[in-house]
Amino acid sequence: MSESPDYPRYPDKPESPASAGPVAAPARPGTIEGAFWAFVASTVLGLVGGILLFVNRDALVDTLRNADRQRGGTLTGAQIDQAATITLVVSVVIVVLIAALYLLFAFKLRAGRNWARIVLTVLTALHVISLLTAQDTILGYLAALAAVVGVVLSFTGPSNAYIAASRSR
Incomplete structure (x- = not known):
């Protein structure tokens, strides 16, 4: 008697589809790849912005000096x-640290993890x-734009299908 999809699957039965071994990973769509690289670009831009803080050290010193003068110059x-x-x-x-975590989440998204998305x-x-409430550099705005692109790409139809397929594996 052949087994139909309505009957239960028994893993120890040789002709059962459940005993066929591990399910192959679904093909990663271009939208997930695009989202991954957008998040990587956002991370790199954030890191460059953080490193450029050292270039603006004199501006920070001036700001601290002016704040000190306003409080009495102690x-x-x-x-x-x-x-x-x-x-x-x-x-x-x-x-x-934030960049490292961001990259971890981007790699997990690439692996199909919905929680990372x-x-x-x-x-x-x-x-x-944070961009709406405070001033930022052009790198901050570009990093945010890249991240928004990554979010949009991660919620497209092919991305949703990939994450659903990855979840069922």
Whole structure:
């Protein structure tokens, strides 16, 4: 008697489709590849922006000096320089950590993980909101644009089908 799709599948029965071995990974669509590379571009732009903080060190020192003067001018020049250095180092460490996590999520999206797509969408939304509430550099705007492109690509029809197929594996 041949087995029809309505009958239960028994893994230990040799002719059962369930015993055929692991299911092949679905083909990754171009939209997922495009989303992945858009998130990588966004990450690179963010890293470059973080590194460029060092170029703007003098502007940071001037800002700290002006803020100190408005509060009464209690800090010495060495203290202001030290505060600027600490601020820059902490900022770069944070940028690198965020970039590493962003890349991890991009690779997980590429592997078909829906949770990574959701996390990247939330992070992109927060990035765009931060652009609306604060000034940023042109690199910040370009990074946000690349991330938005990545989110849009990750929610297209082929991307949805790929993630659904990856989930069922």
